[in-house]
Amino acid sequence: MDGFTDRLQQLESDIIRDFDYLNYPAENWVKAAKGPTGEPVLDVAIIGGGMCGMAAAVGLRREGVLNFRIFERQDKGFEGPWVTTARMETLRSPKHLTGPHMGLPNLTFQAWYQAKWGWESWQALGNIPREMWMEYLRWYRKILDIPTENNVELLGIEPAGDLLKLYFRQGNTEFQQLTRRIVLATGRAAFGGTRLPAAFAGLPKSVRAHTEDDIDFTALKGKKVIVIGGAASAVDSAATALEAGADEVNLLLRAAEMPRLNKFKSTVYSGFLQGFFSADDETRWRFLQHGFGCKVAAPRGSMLRLKALKKAHIHFGSPAQEATVQDNKVVVTTPKGSLSADFLILGTGYAINIGDQPEFSSFADKVKLWQDQYSPPEEIADPELGRFPYLGGNFELLEKKPGEAPYLSRIHLFNAATTMSHAALSSDIPGVNVGANRLTAALVRSFFVEDSQKHLEDFYAYNDPELLGDEWTNED
Ligand SMILES: Cc1cc2nc3c(=O)[nH]c(=O)nc-3n(C[C@H](O)[C@H](O)[C@H](O)COP(=O)(O)OP(=O)(O)OC[C@H]3O[C@@H](n4cnc5c(N)ncnc54)[C@H](O)[C@@H]3O)c2cc1C
Known part of the structure; x- marks a missing residue:
């Protein structure tokens, strides 16, 4: 075994030790749900096993939401664009950007690279070769044991009472799955496909x-x-x-x-990534209208x-x-x-048009878009920005007419279409960590609030004594 192999093994055992220190994965605490005829129900279905889907899965496990599955339509190891449709030699992002580390320094690209090739090689590295980034993501999936189910494609989403019914294709067979919530970590072409002038x-x-x-x-x-x-x-x-x-x-x-210029390069700072969602509609619109308008x-x-x-x-x-x-x-x-x-x-980029995204077909007209919420002054008008979904703070779809489609709040976008509402928290490497933390915190809150009466009943019924009665002597 050479020194580099030793170092990678050392890094991997350090990560396992870090998990142990952090009690990762936390014990599941979410109440089990059943379908109308007793069929199993997922708490979360994650669609997409790329960087964002994996980061979401790590966040859920860390928080003790363990009843989830990840469905990915590509072959194992070929998730995302990196070794399929991407054709650049290297990534655009600087090598030191931290990516989906989820708070663990040992999960960064830098830690992995230095374990494999050493510090001097890291110093000499320019930008990250794209195949190497894919290799890192494959390692990330392996070391985190992320249970991705490949070659499974989401076809449709329908409301089913308090649940969602998902339709999938796997090879020649189709199947359905009930879930309480869905996270669409489906990448760039996920809200209308590609743009065809x-x-x-x-x-x-x-x-x-x-x-x-x-x-x-x-x-x-x-x-x-x-x-x-x-x-x-x-x-x-x-x-x-x-x-x-x-x-x-x-x-x-x-x-x-x-x-x-790439105007968005100047937005990689915590204030923007954390604070963008809370800015008013006009400010958010102006940022994106100017950034996209300048072209990248x-x-x-x-x-x-x-x-x-x-x-x-x-x-x-x-x-x-x-x-x-x-x-x-x-x-x-x-x-x-x-x-x-x-x-x-x-090379015309991606469309934004919910009507062309097949999995939304049963409710596309009920989803609130930016154009339903905000009318910009004429000098910054842009019909395409108006077609982005207007999302809530949990990355969830909102209803165009309140009360008409409450199930939309169970559908969380974690793909590039979130950009108008949340900035690039689920579309680029620098924002993914902030995004995955925000998403998982939101899911955790939602599960607790939804089941809070059951948790209260558990609380009333809790009867596991700290003291056994033999720790003191009664004087009387
Ligand atoms: C060519 C290219 C270069 C980029 N370079 C950089 C860069 O240098 N720096 C940077 O910060 N960002 C870059 N990005 C942006 C971003 O980092 C990538 O798009 C990244 O892949 C985003 O990760 P993701 O998990 O959101 O999406 P993806 O990696 O695209 O993963 C989404 C996954 O969802 C799956 N999926 C989609 N629909 C379904 C369905 N219906 N059923 C099942 N599975 C489905 C897809 O197969 C895919 O594997 C680049 C993007 C592209 C396209």
Whole structure:
């Protein structure tokens, strides 16, 4: 065994010792619930076994909420975007950001990295290679023994009295599960899928893909490619296409020049992460409207990677007006003229549209959105921001009309759609710890309040004497 293996084993036994000191997992205290015909009921169903779903699970265990299951549609070890649809070489986040540590220094990326490769290597490390981040998440899942059930997809959610009925698919079979609450830790495309601008809607799928799709880049060898957009995923997809042997890539951007800032980088401080939810609606709206409005620059490393490949051409001020297929080529028309290619990749980001998210179909019209709550002054109007869910402090969906759909309070979003209400507490690495703590505290409170009469009865009935009666002598 080499020194590094010893160190990793030492770290793992330190973590187990830390858990022991913290009595982790705490004993379950939540009252067991049963379905109408006695069927088992979960306290929490977590959907998504990525970073956010795992952090939520750790928080629940720490607080003694043990009757939960995690359902994940991807294969084991392939949760989240990192080794599937992500195409950057390294993460954008600085390496020292702490991520889902849940209060334990030994669970940080830094602790894991240094155990595996040592302090000097840590000093020399630039940004975190994305495959390495996935390896860290796999280790996190293993050392925390997070019971993820892979290859299970949530299809739908329906109210069932005081419970929710969830519909799942696993391979060729479908099954249902009752739960008291659901946590949707479902990632970025979780509130309406990907954004497909109207100009491209008529293109057959054989000639177009979204960066969120599984793209066969080897098939682009020797081909011309058009990439729409200039954000990180567009730039990294362009670079991946050229590295796979594409002949030429043209990037079409609406913007007149390359966005150079990532405004949200300046929001990684405790006040913002902890306090954003409590700010008034207009302030929250202004932060997000300004941040999204400035666009988020692609990382410098991604741009340099693309530049080095030499065969990429960036066209500014070139919004696509029309896209058609002519003689097996995709032809995109912009105000500056037309360009043709063999294949088109949309780096157009994610949609926000509850009507397009299948699991919400039975109640989408009852969910309160920002547009139902707040009307911005004209100079900061933005219909897309208005379509974000207007969430409560527990990350729960709220009713558009009070009393119409009380079951919505049992549905907790812990994905990117929470950003307008809570900031990036369930969508980026720096906020996940604050988010998971807030979410689990909320769930714990809800379970206690909901069952408080039963807990009171237990309290009245409690009869476990501290003293046995033989500790003193009666003088009379
Ligand atoms: C390309 C890319 C690069 C990024 N780089 C950075 C970065 O450098 N720094 C940073 O801070 N953040 C970054 N992010 C943002 C963020 O950290 C990631 O999106 C991260 O994966 C978020 O974790 P998550 O658990 O919320 O979502 P995910 O990791 O996406 O996990 C969600 C999981 O839910 C599962 N799921 C979804 N729907 C269902 C369903 N119906 N049934 C069952 N399972 C379902 C998915 O399969 C997925 O595994 C990046 C995001 C992307 C897309």
